Each structure stands twice: as structure tokens, then as C-alpha cells.
Amino acid sequence: MHNFKLALVAAGAVATIFASAAAQGLPPLPQKDSYTVGFAQTESNNPWRIAQTKSFQDTAAVCNWNLVYTDAAGSAAKQVADVDSMIAQGVDVIFLPPREEKPLLPAVLRAKAAGIPLFLVDRSVDASVARAGEDYVTFMGSDFIDQGRRAAQWLIDNSDGTEVIVELEGTTGSSPANDRKTGFDTLIAEQSGMKIVASQSGDFARDKGRQVMETLLQAHPDVTVVYAHNDEMAIGAIQALEAAGRKPGVDVTIVSIDGTRDALQAIIDGKLGVTVESAPFFGPIACATMNAYAAGEQVPAWVKVEDRIFTIENAAENIADAY
Ligand code: AHR
Numbered sequence: 017m018h019n020f021k022l023a024l025v026a027a028g029a030v031a032t033i034f035a036s037a038a039a040q041g042l043p044p045l046p047q048k049d050s051y052t053v054g055f056a057q058t059e060s061n062n063p064w065r066i067a068q069t070k071s072f073q074d075t076a077a078v079c080n081w082n083l084v085y086t087d088a089a090g091s092a093a094k095q096v097a098d099v100d101s102m103i104a105q106g107v108d109v110i111f112l113p114p115r116e117e118k119p120l121l122p123a124v125l126r127a128k129a130a131g132i133p134l135f136l137v138d139r140s141v142d143a144s145v146a147r148a149g150e151d152y153v154t155f156m157g158s159d160f161i162d163q164g165r166r167a168a169q170w171l172i173d174n175s176d177g178t179e180v181i182v183e184l185e186g187t188t189g190s191s192p193a194n195d196r197k198t199g200f201d202t203l204i205a206e207q208s209g210m211k212i213v214a215s216q217s218g219d220f221a222r223d224k225g226r227q228v229m230e231t232l233l234q235a236h237p238d239v240t241v242v243y244a245h246n247d248e249m250a251i252g253a254i255q256a257l258e259a260a261g262r263k264p265g266v267d268v269t270i271v272s273i274d275g276t277r278d279a280l281q282a283i284i285d286g287k288l289g290v291t292v293e294s295a296p297f298f299g300p301i302a303c304a305t306m307n308a309y310a311a312g313e314q315v316p317a318w319v320k321v322e323d324r325i326f327t328i329e330n331a332a333e334n335i336a337d338a339y
Contacts, residue, residue, distance in 0.1 A: 042153055043131040045109060045310040050080040053306075054102035058115040058139075059090040061221060062248045063276045067339035068138065068296040072111070075299025079307075090219075092119035099123035103130045110134045111302055116189035117142045124152050135305065137298050140191040148317035153309055156301055156319040160192045163292045164199025166325060167243060167271045170290045172207060174269070179207075179241045182232050183215035184225050184253060186245035192294075193217070196245045196273060213239070218249040225249025229256035244272045247279035247291055254287050265289065275326050277338035283331040293323035296339070 055072045059065055069085070076083040084107055088095035092115045102110050103126060110127050112134060114120035124146050127134040136148070138157040148154050171179070181204065186193035197215070204210050214232050218225035225244060233239065233256060242257075244250035250272035254264045264270050264287040272279060275293035282288035301319060309315055326334060 041150060043128060043133050045133050045306065047310045048108070050082065051108040051306070052084060052105075053081040054084045054099070054105075054107040054110040055086075055137075056095055056098045056102065056110065056112050057085065057087045058095060058113055060087050061090065062246070063278070063339050064246065064248075064274055064294070064296050068113070068298055071297045071299035072302065073299075075303050078300075079303040081303075088115060090115070092116050096120060096123045099127065103127055103132060107132065109306055111137045111298075113137045113139045114141050114191075115139070115187065117191050117194065118145075118189060121145050128152065133306075133309065135302065137302065138192075138294075138296070154305065154315045154317060154319055156298060156305060156321070158294050158321045158323050160195030160294075161199040163273050163294060163323065164196040164201075165203050166199075166292045167196075167273060167290065168200045168203035170292075170325070170327070171241060171243070171269065171271050172203070172210075174289060175210070175241075177207065178209040179211070179269075180236065180238050181210060181212045181241040181243055182229070182236055182239045183212055184218040184228060184242065184244040184249040185215055186217070186220040186249075188217045188219075190220075193220075193245055200243055210241075212243075218244070218252065220246050220248060222248040222252040225252030226256045227252075229253040230260070233257070233260055233262075239268060241269045241271065244270065246294075247272050247274040247276040250288060250291070251278050251282065254282060275324070275334075275338065277335060280326055280331040280335040280338050283326060283328055284335065286328075289327070291326050293325060295321055295323055 057069055086098035095115050121141050128151055134152045136155045140155050213236050216228050218228045242253045250270050257264045257268055262268055270288045272291045273294055275291050279291040305319055
């Protein structure tokens with residue numbers, strides 16, 4: 017068997033695929049001119065999700081997919097039902113960004129039992145119950161722990177060493193919320209002058225982030241840093257701080273993850289310190305990975321997306337391409 021390396025550059029997302037691990041016991045995917053492809057989206061309430069969906073829709077035309085698209089509207093129960101419906105329809109493959117790590121597990125296992133290859137996109141499931149290469153084909157996505165670590169490292173590099181930090185977590189039980197917290201908190205715990213005084217979920221949503229920040233600001237008026245697990249909550253936090261007469265970027269440093277257009281504009285405006293990229297452009301990566309699998313190539317357990325980092329050094333030159 018030959019090793020192959022495929023580098024994909026999709027508007028900032030770079031994925032490298034090495035043939036290696038065996039995909040034993042997984043449903044095969046016949047090579048066909050066109051496929052019926054299920055994409056079970058989690059929600060559509062933020063620019064990241066909208067960009068991810070658009071990437072799949074644009075790719076459908078290029079890769080000759082008949083795309084079956086569903087939107088779970090922020091409900092893990094609906095997302096389970098959406099996957100079950102795709103199984104009942106007999107789609108060829110399913111791409112799934114599981115909203116939370118545990119509730120989607122049964123649906124993942126049912127796809128395999130029905131003989132439908134399932135690929136996890138951007139979010140993962142509980143690895144103690146379901147594994148890539150055994151229960152589903154692969155996980156395609158970013159290293160969320162490293163994203164949190166890079167956000168913390170930027171803060172450490174741009175701080176005098178003493179900080180009172182408030183953390184706005186993503187959706188409770190989701191892999192990005194769990195991992196971005198682990199990466200950030202672990203590095204901050206090693207800094208003697210830095211303390212995370214509160215950590216609460218804003219569900220990856222702008223208005224929820226704003227509301228949570230309003231409450232936390234009352235309990236912790238001495239806050240000097242906000243770490244938000246995504247840009248939407250960071251923008252919400254900026255709104256809450258400004259409404260309270262604070263100056264984001266001047267008396268409170270904001271640190272975030274994603275790389276949306278609004279976040280890059282907030283960096284240019286001096287309100288946001290950094291956003292670590294989490295690229296949402298999965299369509300081309302999905303097509304290449306699925307075609308490699310259909311061709312009998314063995315795909316790795318993790319098709320890793322490499323992410324950039326946006327600061328005042330490069331926000332202006334990248335905003336035109338942002339979503
Ligand atoms: O799973 C990736 C996260 O989900 C993004 O950071 C967030 O914006 C989205 O809702």
C-alpha cells in the first residue's frame with residue numbers, strides 16, 4: 017500500500033491527510049459518480065455555523081453530491097432524530113458535527129449498524145464509548161486543546177503577569193467547550209499572578225455571552241481579562257463591558273477563538289486582543305476524505321485542520337476573506 021499526502025488549502029484551512037491506520041469493521045463506501053450526502057448541522061445562529069454550512073453547500077455542486085441538509089436548531093435531541101432520518105432515507109454517507117459529546121453517541125453507532133459510513137466534522141464524541149476507525153470513519157477538525165493553549169500563551173506574552181480572568185464557556189458538554197477550557201486553564205494555572213475567578217457557559221451565542229458577562233461583571237468588577245470560547249460570546253462581552261462604562265482593549269483584555277469578520281474588526285478597533293482561528297471551511301476536506309475512503313485508501317483517525325492566529329499584526333490584511 018502506498019502512502020499518500022494530500023494538502024488542502026480551503027480559504028485558510030489546511031488539512032493534511034496521511035494514509036495509515038486500518039479502517040477495520042467500518043461500512044465500505046462504493047465508488048460512484050455522485051453520492052447522497054447527509055450533513056446534520058447543529059444550529060445556524062452564528063457566522064461560524066453559517067460559513068460551515070455554506071462550505072458544504074458549495075462543495076456539493078463541485079463534488080456532485082445530492083446534499084441532504086438538516087438543522088438541529090440547538091437541540092441535541094433533534095440532531096439525533098435528524099441522523100436517524102438520514103439513516104432511514106438510506107443516504108450514502110453522513111457528516112456530523114455532534115452538538116454535545118454524549119447524546120449523539122447512539123446515533124453514531126446506529127449509522128454504523130445500518131452500513132452507512134459516518135464522518136465526524138469539527139466536534140467529537142466521547143472517545144471512551146465510540147472511536148474513530150472503529151465506530152465511525154474519522155474525526156475531521158481542529159485541535160481545540162491547542163486553541164485554548166494558544167489563547168493563554170498570547171495572554172501571557174501580552175500581560176504584566178497579574179490578571180483577574182473571567183471565562184465564557186461554550187455549549188456545556190460539547191468538545192470545543194471541554195477542550196478549549198482544558199487548554200487555557202492548564203496554562204493559566206502555571207501563572208502565579210493570574211487567576212480565573214469565574215467560568216460560566218454562554219452557549220457559544222452572542223446574546224447569552226452578553227447576559228452572562230453582565231452578571232459576572234457585577235460579581236467581579238475587578239476583572240481585567242475575558243477569555244471567550246468563541247468570537248460571538250467575545251462580542252457579547254464587549255457589548256456588556258461597554259454598557260457598564262468599561263473600555264474593552266484598554267482596561268479589560270479580551271481573548272477569543274474563531275476568526276470571524278466581526279472579531280477581526282474588533283481587533284482593528286482595538287477592542288479584542290486576539291482570536292485564535294478555528295476554520296469552518298470543511299466542505300473540500302470532507303469531499304477529499306470521503307473520496308479517499310471510497311477509493312480504498314485508509315484515512316487516519318484524525319484529519320487535523322491547522323489554524324492561524326489573528327492579532328493587530330495581521331487582522332487588517334485578513335478581514336476581506338473573513339466570514
Ligand atoms: O465547534 C466549533 C465551534 O462551534 C465554534 O467555535 C463556534 O463558534 C461554533 O458554534
